Amino acid sequence: MTVQRQVARGFWASLWYWIRLIAKDPAGLLGLIIVGAFVMWSIIEGSLQLIGSYIHNPALGWVLLPHNPFKFGPPLHPPSLTYLFGTNIEGQDILSRILYSIPYSAAYPAFLVVLSAILIGAFLGITAGYMGGWWDEVLMRITDAFLAVPAIVLAIMISILLKASFTGMIYSFIVVWWPIYARLFRAETLRVKAMDYIAAAQLYGVSKVRLFFKYLFLNTVDPIIAYAMLDFGNVILAASILNFIGVGLQPGVPILGEMASDGLSGLPGAWWWAVFPSVSILIIALGFVLLGDRLQDIIGGRAAY
Amino acid sequence: MAGRDFLVFVIRRIINAIITLVLLILLMFVIVHVIYPTPIALARLYISGAQHITTQQLEAIVKRYHLDAPLYIQFANYLRDVFTGNLGVDPIYKVPETQLIMYYLPITLTFMIPAVIITVLLGTVLGAIAASNRNRALDYVIRGFYVFTWSSPPYFIAILLLLIFVYWLGPWTHLPASGYVNPLLPPPKPITGWPLIDAIIEHDWPYVNSYIIHMILPTASVVLYSFGIYTRMARNTMLDVLDSDFVRLAYAKGLPRRTVVYRVGLRNALIPLVTLMVLTFALSWTGAYVAEDVYRYHGMGYLVTTAVTSVDPLMIYDITLFVGLSVVVANFIADILYGVLDPRVRIT
Numbered sequence: 169m170t171v172q173r174q175v176a177r178g179f180w181a182s183l184w185y186w187i188r189l190i191a192k193d194p195a196g197l198l199g200l201i202i203v204g205a206f207v208m209w210s211i212i213e214g215s216l217q218l219i220g221s222y223i224h225n226p227a228l229g230w231v232l233l234p235h236n237p238f239k240f241g242p243p244l245h246p247p248s249l250t251y252l253f254g255t256n257i258e259g260q261d262i263l264s265r266i267l268y269s270i271p272y273s274a275a276y277p278a279f280l281v282v283l284s285a286i287l288i289g290a291f292l293g294i295t296a297g298y299m300g301g302w303w304d305e306v307l308m309r310i311t312d313a314f315l316a317v318p319a320i321v322l323a324i325m326i327s328i329l330l331k332a333s334f335t336g337m338i339y340s341f342i343v344v345w346w347p348i349y350a351r352l353f354r355a356e357t358l359r360v361k362a363m364d365y366i367a368a369a370q371l372y373g374v375s376k377v378r379l380f381f382k383y384l385f386l387n388t389v390d391p392i393i394a395y396a397m398l399d400f401g402n403v404i405l406a407a408s409i410l411n412f413i414g415v416g417l418q419p420g421v422p423i424l425g426e427m428a429s430d431g432l433s434g435l436p437g438a439w440w441w442a443v444f445p446s447v448s449i450l451i452i453a454l455g456f457v458l459l460g461d462r463l464q465d466i467i468g469g470r471a472a473y
Numbered sequence: 474m475a476g477r478d479f480l481v482f483v484i485r486r487i488i489n490a491i492i493t494l495v496l497l498i499l500l501m502f503v504i505v506h507v508i509y510p511t512p513i514a515l516a517r518l519y520i521s522g523a524q525h526i527t528t529q530q531l532e533a534i535v536k537r538y539h540l541d542a543p544l545y546i547q548f549a550n551y552l553r554d555v556f557t558g559n560l561g562v563d564p565i566y567k568v569p570e571t572q573l574i575m576y577y578l579p580i581t582l583t584f585m586i587p588a589v590i591i592t593v594l595l596g597t598v599l600g601a602i603a604a605s606n607r608n609r610a611l612d613y614v615i616r617g618f619y620v621f622t623w624s625s626p627p628y629f630i631a632i633l634l635l636l637i638f639v640y641w642l643g644p645w646t647h648l649p650a651s652g653y654v655n656p657l658l659p660p661p662k663p664i665t666g667w668p669l670i671d672a673i674i675e676h677d678w679p680y681v682n683s684y685i686i687h688m689i690l691p692t693a694s695v696v697l698y699s700f701g702i703y704t705r706m707a708r709n710t711m712l713d714v715l716d717s718d719f720v721r722l723a724y725a726k727g728l729p730r731r732t733v734v735y736r737v738g739l740r741n742a743l744i745p746l747v748t749l750m751v752l753t754f755a756l757s758w759t760g761a762y763v764a765e766d767v768y769r770y771h772g773m774g775y776l777v778t779t780a781v782t783s784v785d786p787l788m789i790y791d792i793t794l795f796v797g798l799s800v801v802v803a804n805f806i807a808d809i810l811y812g813v814l815d816p817r818v819r820i821t
Contacts, residue, residue: 312493316800317497321796324781328786408628409628412766443636453625
């Protein structure tokens with residue numbers, strides 16, 4: 169079944185068009201709502217925290233939160249109307265800590281890692297697919313070697329070698345995350361390379377840079393964006409696993425994986441301490457999985473729309 | 474003729490596996506040399522636990538381990554060391570790394586092997602059920618379930634199981650919260666180095682029993698962590714198979730739906746799933762690390778977490794190398810198995 173995809177003009181019009189397309193499926197709608205809320209919260213809270221830390225006024229960072237995430241109160245207070253998700257052993261409000269930590273423990277890693285992986289993967293994958301020959305051969309063997317080790321295991325190693333800081337963790341993720349994208353871009357390039365418009369562009373004498381960006385990158389990036397949506401969730405989960413094990417923590421900043429790991433010690437009595445931070449990661453990852461699945465259906469042409 | 478084809482296929486796979494092994498070792502070598510570019514920095518890695526160390530001592534280490542030799546000589550030495558199983562001495566435990574890994578590995582494998590087997594069986598069956606009930610209630614239930622387990626962090630699954638089956642239902646289930654065996658039981662005499670096997674050889678049934686009870690929750694959490702991606706692929710493979718001509722032929726012959734789906738369809742869908750077992754195996758390493766952290770199960774994951782807290786990069790490095798090598802070997806076995814099951818694969 170071939171379906172005519174209308175092309176909307178302008179950024180906002182096409183954004184609205186895509187939102188309507190995604191929202192036709194209930195799972196897609198749910199994913200869109202979760203991801204939308206996550207992105208907006210990360211932008212608002214993240215920029216507040218940035219401003220707050222620049223002018224040394226941390227109060228600005230928790231202007232939207234029910235409580236100050238660092239202030240001590242009644243320890244291990246069960247969930248109630250004042251403390252919706254309860255408090256931890258130091259009496260800090262868990263809901264506030266979750267909301268405060270979302271930009272740092274989920275949005276920054278996901279955005280930095282996936283974006284860098286796409287850029288590195290696009291450059292290597294498209295050149296490998298287009299040029300072929302020894303470059304392709306060498307690159308594919310290297311990606312094989314990378315893919316032999318489970319990404320999270322390799323990331324744990326690299327961030328420990330890099331002294332286990334938060335930035336070390338981000339670097340380690342970038343190092344292990346690009347090979348999948350190189351593979352995907354290479355496969356797409358091989359498909360697109362045979363198209364007539366590439367031959368036409370070559371005949372026309374388009375410059376290499378223009379050929380790369382306008383003809384190859386823009387024509388291969390669609391299915392990869394759908395995959396990247398799923399992958400935001402993967403990176404958030406992977407980062408939280410590292411934080412849970414104790415890698416990549418930042419002193420003074422609450423981090424979801426670390427909160428869950430701390431909460432483990434209070435488990436039989438204070439279940440809320442470990443459960444709510446984990447559930448918040450689950451919800452964020454679920455949003456990206458649902459949205460990515462739906463996008464894959466649309467771009468892959470499998471959904472009836 | 475067919476026998477010769479198979480031989481060529483196997484030899485080609487062996488060469489491929491060896492190339493990947495060497496490249497993997499090269500990759501690990503390059504990573505370490507990029508992060509620790511100078512001989513002195515490398516020497517610091519080798520003694521990572523020691524705090525106060527003089528320059529002379531560092532230089533002695535550089536000399537002793539030839540860390541200032543040209544890179545290709547260092548790599549040749551390193552390659553030889555890895556293939557002879559010499560991963561160096563751990564600076565904190567003061568024991569060869571290989572010995573440490575061989576001590577803790579069997580404990581992890583006891584729950585990882587059953588976990589992979591259960592994942593594969595469960596995933597295949599659920600995938601087949603979902604595919605044969607496409608877009609019906611059962612399909613949505615299965616898909617919903619795996620989307621949830623898939624997007625939940627693995628430690629959350631482990632924590633939930635711990636909460637529900639140990640702390641809330643504890644009086645009924647009698648499941649332990651931590652450890653891999655009741656510490657009050659005397660350990661069996663080491664014969665194979667694998668406590669479970671040793672206990673079985675010596676007919677030490679209380680020990681075996683306690684061991685199996687301690688295994689249940691880690692196994693369950695690794696299964697729940699890794700079965701989602703497997704079920705999804707099993708479902709997709711099964712959908713492809715159910716769309717194919719020979720399935721249509723089976724229906725045309727008048728075979729009942731159950732026979733078509735589970736005899737004709739499933740048998741043909743099983744073959745590509747062999748390759749996926751490797752993926753499950755690789756994925757379970759992460760699940761195992763996390764499950765061991767939650768249940769204080771003293772295996773490889775425990776080694777990793779203690780190495781993280783005591784800042785022992787060499788240990789993590791060696792474990793990662795070991796995990797990578799094991800995945801390459803598993804990949805090789807899956808390739809061969811694939812060739813045995815599906816003769817068409819041998820041609821390429």
